[in-house]
Amino acid sequence: MAAEGNLSVRVSGHCFLVTPAGAAKGQLRVQDLVEVDLQGRTAQGEPTSEWPLHRAIYEGRSDVSAVCHAHAPWATAFAAAGRDLDGSLLTETAALLPRVPLATRCEPGSASLAASIAPFLADHDAILLGNHGVVTLGSDLPGAFALLETVERLAQVTLLAEVAAGRSPIDEATLRLLQQRG
Numbered sequence: 001m002a003a004e005g006n007l008s009v010r011v012s013g014h015c016f017l018v019t020p021a022g023a024a025k026g027q028l029r030v031q032d033l034v035e036v037d038l039q040g041r042t043a044q045g046e047p048t049s050e051w052p053l054h055r056a057i058y059e060g061r062s063d064v065s066a067v068c069h070a071h072a073p074w075a076t077a078f079a080a081a082g083r084d085l086d087g088s089l090l091t092e093t094a095a096l097l098p099r100v101p102l103a104t105r106c107e108p109g110s111a112s113l114a115a116s117i118a119p120f121l122a123d124h125d126a127i128l129l130g131n132h133g134v135v136t137l138g139s140d141l142p143g144a145f146a147l148l149e150t151v152e153r154l155a156q157v158t159l160l161a162e163v164a165a166g167r168s169p170i171d172e173a174t175l176r177l178l179q180q181r182g
Contacts, residue, residue, distance in 0.1 A: 005070035006048040049109030056114035071133040074155035105130030
């Protein structure tokens with residue numbers, strides 16, 4: 001679990017630093033990050049297999065300087081269920097995340113995964129990846145990570161609200177019978 005997901009930060013118009021393949025994120029140091037150019041070339045180290053996803057984001061959004069991809073359990077549950085998230089459920093997310101769309105399911109690390117986010121990239125800073133977690137974008141790494149936490153909280157509250165609203169009341173006859181036994 002500690003090696004799941006990946007992070008990156010743009011260092012120039014044609015290069016970014018990304019987490020190395022298979023690395024536990026809590027153990028990383030700055031010098032462990034792998035510099036990747038837009039063609040996937042590195043001077044040293046093996047980048048995460050998801051580097052094409054990060055490249056697609058940097059190529060598509062010049063305003064983005066950091067990307068977080070995680071398999072956060074609540075958001076991933078929605079991605080696995082084939083559902084996007086409605087940010088208007090919460091007042092604190094309504095303006096920031098009116099919707100967190102769901103990209104189609106694709107093989108992790110593939111060019112098709114990178115392409116799957118293209119329809120949403122211009123208008124969304126958070127995208128659920130079909131059966132594969134969530135990716136968030138920001139002007140810096142703390143901002144992208146904060147957005148990731150916001151998406152996870154939105155997914156959690158959405159599911160809890162649906163569970164709370166889905167309660168089936170006990171019919172009167174059964175309720176009386178239970179009270180008499182009780």
